[in-house]
Amino acid sequence: MMAQAMLNQVYETEIYAEPAALKNNALIVNGLSKQFGSERVLDDISFSIAEGESLVLLGPSGSGKSTTLRLIAGLETPDGGDIFLHGRHIEHLRARERNIGVIFQNYALFPRMTVADNIAFGLKIRGVKRKTRDAKVEELLAMIGMTEHRDKYPSQISGGQQQRVAIARALAYKPELLLFDESFSALDPQTRTGLRREIRLLLQKLKIPAMFITHDQEEAMELGDQIAILNKGRLEQIGTPREVYDNPQTEFAATFLGAANVVEVCRNDGVELLDCRQCEALPTNDWQSPERVKIIFRPEDVVLSAATSLPEAEKHLGHGIVVDVNFTGALEVVRVKLLSLNQFGYLNSANCQNFDQPCDLIIKVLRTKWDAQRMPLNPKDKVGVWLRDHKMLENKL
Amino acid sequence: MNVTAHNRTYSGRPNDPVRPFGIGFVVLAMMPLVILPLASIFYYGFNKGPIHFWEAVKAPAAIYSLQLSLMTSSVATVCNVVFGIIAAYVMYKYRFKGSSALMIVISLPTAIPTAVAGVALLLVWGRSGLFGSLLEYTDYQVMFTTAAIILANIFVTFPLAFGVIKPALDNLDPSFESAAETMGATRWQTFLYVVLPSLRGAIITGALLTFARCIGEFGSTIMVSGNKAKTMTAPLYIYAKFNEAEVEAATAIAAVLAVISFIVFSLILFTRNRLEK
Numbered sequence: 001m002m003a004q005a006m007l008n009q010v011y012e013t014e015i016y017a018e019p020a021a022l023k024n025n026a027l028i029v030n031g032l033s034k035q036f037g038s039e040r041v042l043d044d045i046s047f048s049i050a051e052g053e054s055l056v057l058l059g060p061s062g063s064g065k066s067t068t069l070r071l072i073a074g075l076e077t078p079d080g081g082d083i084f085l086h087g088r089h090i091e092h093l094r095a096r097e098r099n100i101g102v103i104f105q106n107y108a109l110f111p112r113m114t115v116a117d118n119i120a121f122g123l124k125i126r127g128v129k130r131k132t133r134d135a136k137v138e139e140l141l142a143m144i145g146m147t148e149h150r151d152k153y154p155s156q157i158s159g160g161q162q163q164r165v166a167i168a169r170a171l172a173y174k175p176e177l178l179l180f181d182e183s184f185s186a187l188d189p190q191t192r193t194g195l196r197r198e199i200r201l202l203l204q205k206l207k208i209p210a211m212f213i214t215h216d217q218e219e220a221m222e223l224g225d226q227i228a229i230l231n232k233g234r235l236e237q238i239g240t241p242r243e244v245y246d247n248p249q250t251e252f253a254a255t256f257l258g259a260a261n262v263v264e265v266c267r268n269d270g271v272e273l274l275d276c277r278q279c280e281a282l283p284t285n286d287w288q289s290p291e292r293v294k295i296i297f298r299p300e301d302v303v304l305s306a307a308t309s310l311p312e313a314e315k316h317l318g319h320g321i322v323v324d325v326n327f328t329g330a331l332e333v334v335r336v337k338l339l340s341l342n343q344f345g346y347l348n349s350a351n352c353q354n355f356d357q358p359c360d361l362i363i364k365v366l367r368t369k370w371d372a373q374r375m376p377l378n379p380k381d382k383v384g385v386w387l388r389d390h391k392m393l394e395n396k397l
Numbered sequence: 398m399n400v401t402a403h404n405r406t407y408s409g410r411p412n413d414p415v416r417p418f419g420i421g422f423v424v425l426a427m428m429p430l431v432i433l434p435l436a437s438i439f440y441y442g443f444n445k446g447p448i449h450f451w452e453a454v455k456a457p458a459a460i461y462s463l464q465l466s467l468m469t470s471s472v473a474t475v476c477n478v479v480f481g482i483i484a485a486y487v488m489y490k491y492r493f494k495g496s497s498a499l500m501i502v503i504s505l506p507t508a509i510p511t512a513v514a515g516v517a518l519l520l521v522w523g524r525s526g527l528f529g530s531l532l533e534y535t536d537y538q539v540m541f542t543t544a545a546i547i548l549a550n551i552f553v554t555f556p557l558a559f560g561v562i563k564p565a566l567d568n569l570d571p572s573f574e575s576a577a578e579t580m581g582a583t584r585w586q587t588f589l590y591v592v593l594p595s596l597r598g599a600i601i602t603g604a605l606l607t608f609a610r611c612i613g614e615f616g617s618t619i620m621v622s623g624n625k626a627k628t629m630t631a632p633l634y635i636y637a638k639f640n641e642a643e644v645e646a647a648t649a650i651a652a653v654l655a656v657i658s659f660i661v662f663s664l665i666l667f668t669r670n671r672l673e674k
Contacts, residue, residue, distance in 0.1 A: 075579070095578040097581075098579075108572040108576035111573075112594035121577070121590070122581055125581045
C-alpha cells in the first residue's frame with residue numbers, strides 16, 4: 001500500500017512535474033521488494049544515487065545487498081517497486097537493455113578471451129566497427145596501465161589486474177551506472193587499499209555514478225559519498241559516512257559502522273538510571289513508570305579518570321573496574337566493567353553510593369597513547385567513567 | 398598440473414622387495430590379455446611383407462569399407478556432438494519435473510548391448526516398424542543402407558558427448574553468463590562467445606570418444622546392414638574376410654583400424670591435458 005502510494009507519487013511527479021529529484025539523481029530505487037519462496041529478502045527499499053556520486057550498500061551476509069544489486073542489474077526480477085535510471089523506468093527491462101556495468105565479485109572475466117578481447121566484448125556486441133573498437137580498447141588499456149598485458153589471458157594476470165580489466169571492460173560501453181559486487185574481498189589488503197583509492201579517483205574523474213556492496217566498514221567509509229546500511233532486507237539508515245557514524249539512528253547502524261557500546265538505561269522524569277539488572281529492581285517510589293531507553297556511545301567517546309575525580313556537569317556512567325588493557329599500536333583498548341545502578345549523569349545524587357556494585361555490563365574504551373601514558377591503567381583498577389558524546393535511541397527497544 | 402600429480406605419486410619405500418613382483422604381475426597379466434593380441438594383429442598383417450599388406454589394404458572393397466566407416470562415424474559424431482551440446486545446455490539451464498528421469502534416458506543407450514540396439518532400430522525403421530511403414534509409401538528405405546549404419550552409430554554412442562559436455566558446463570561459473578548479459582549480449586551471443594568457447598576441450602574430447610566408439614562398432618551395424626557390399630563397414634569387412642579364411646586381408650584392415658584408434662586415443666589424451674586446463 002505504502003509502496004503503491006509512493007509509486008503513484010513518483011509517476012505523477014515524473015509525468016507532470018519533472019522534479020529536480022528525477023533529474024539530479026542517476027538512480028532512484030523506490031519501494032524495492034523481493035521474496036525467495038517464503039523468505040522476504042528485500043522489504044521496501046528506497047534510495048537514490050546522485051549524478052556522479054557513489055553509494056555503498058553496507059550489510060552483513062544475508063542482508064539483501066547482493067539481491068539489491070542483482071535487481072538493479074536486471075539479473076533478478078523484483079516482486080515490487082520501481083527502479084529509475086536517469087529518469088528512465090528500467091525494472092521491466094532485460095539486463096542487456098539497461099546499459100549498466102557490473103564488476104562481479106570474482107570479476108567474471110571470460111577465460112578464453114585475452115585482456116583486450118574482454119574489454120572489447122561490450123563494443124563487439126554493440127556492433128562497433130573494428131577500428132573504433134581497437135582505438136577504444138587501447139585507450140582503456142592505457143588508462144588502467146595494462147597496455148603490455150593486452151594479449152594475456154585472465155588466468156595469467158593477478159587479482160588486482162583482473163579487477164582493473166573488469167572495470168575497463170564495463171567502462172568500454174559507457175554505462176550509465178557502475179555496480180561493484182564485493183569486488184575487493186578477494187584481494188590482499190595492500191592491493192585493496194591501493195585499488196580503492198584509484199577507483200575513487202577514476203569515478204570522480206569520469207563522473208559515473210556507482211554503487212558498491214560490501215560488508216567491510218572501512219571500505220564503505222572510503223568509497224561511499226553515501227552509505228546505506230542494510231539489515232535483514234531493510235534499510236536501517238542512509239547518509240554520508242560522517243552522518244551515519246556520528247548520528248546512528250538504530251543500534252544496528254551504530255554497531256555495524258564502527259564499534260559502539262550500547263547500554264540500556266531506565267528513564268523517569270528526565271532522570272536516567274543505568275540499569276544493569278531490571279527496571280523493576282529500581283528501589284524508590286519516585287520511579288513510578290520507568291521507561292527503558294538505550295544509549296549508544298563510541299569507544300573513543302569514553303573518558304576514564306581517577307575514581308575520585310568525576311566532573312559534575314558531564315554525563316557519567318559512574319564507576320567501573322578495568323577488566324583488561326590491550327595495546328593495539330596507535331590506540332589502547334580498555335574494557336571496563338561498570339558498577340551497577342549508577343545514576344546516569346547525576347553522580348552526586350543520594351542514591352548513587354548505595355548501588356555501587358559490579359554488574360555484568362562491560363564497555364569498550366579507546367584511549368590514545370597520550371592518554372594511556374598520562375594515566376596508565378591495570379586490570380582491577382577502579383576508574384571514573386564519563387562520556388564526551390552519546391546518542392539516545394528513543395522508543396527503539 | 399599432470400606433472401605435479403605424477404611427481405606426487407607414491408613410489409613405495411626404497412628397496413621394497415614386493416615392487417618388482419607387483420610390476421611384473423601387471424605386465425604378465427596384460428601379456429595374453431592385451432599386449433600379445435594387439436601385437437599379433439601387426440605381426441600377421443605384415444607376415445608376408447609390406448607389399449602384401451599394402452595390396453590387402455588397397456583392395457577396392459577394403460578401401461570402400463574404410464571410407465564407409467570413416468564417413469558414417471563422422472556423420473554420427475557430428476550429430477551426437479550437436480545433440481550433446483544442446484541437451485547438456487538445456488539440462489544445465491533448466492530444472493523441470495522429470496529432468497533426472499530424462500538424464501537417465503539420455504544415458505541409457507551405452508548400457509544397452511549393441512545387438513539389442515540393432516534389433517530395436519530394425520523394429521522402428523524396418524518395413525513393419527513405425528517409421529519404416531510410413532517410408533513404404535515413398536521410394537526411400539532406411540534399413541540396410543548407409544543411413545541405417547549412421548542411425549546405429551548415433552544410437553550406440555548417443556550419450557558419450559553429452560556425458561563429457563554436461564559436467565564441463567556444470568563447472569562453468571554462472572557469473573560469466575551474467576556478465577555477458579549485463580554487457581549487452583543476447584542469449585545467443587552469450588552462448589556463442591562465452592559458453593561455447595569454455596566447452597572447447599569437452600567438445601573435442603566428446604567428439605573423439607564418439608568417433609572412436611563409432612569406427613569400431615560391430616554389433617548394431619551387423620544387424621542393420623543387411624549383409625550387403627554397399628553397407629560393409631571396416632569391422633564387418635574384417636569379419637567377412639575371416640569367414641572367407643582370408644586372414645591377411647582381415648588382419649591388414651584390422652591393423653589400419655587399430656592405428657586409427659591409437660591416433661584418436663592419443664588425441665583424447667592430448668586434449669584432456671592441454672585444452673581442458
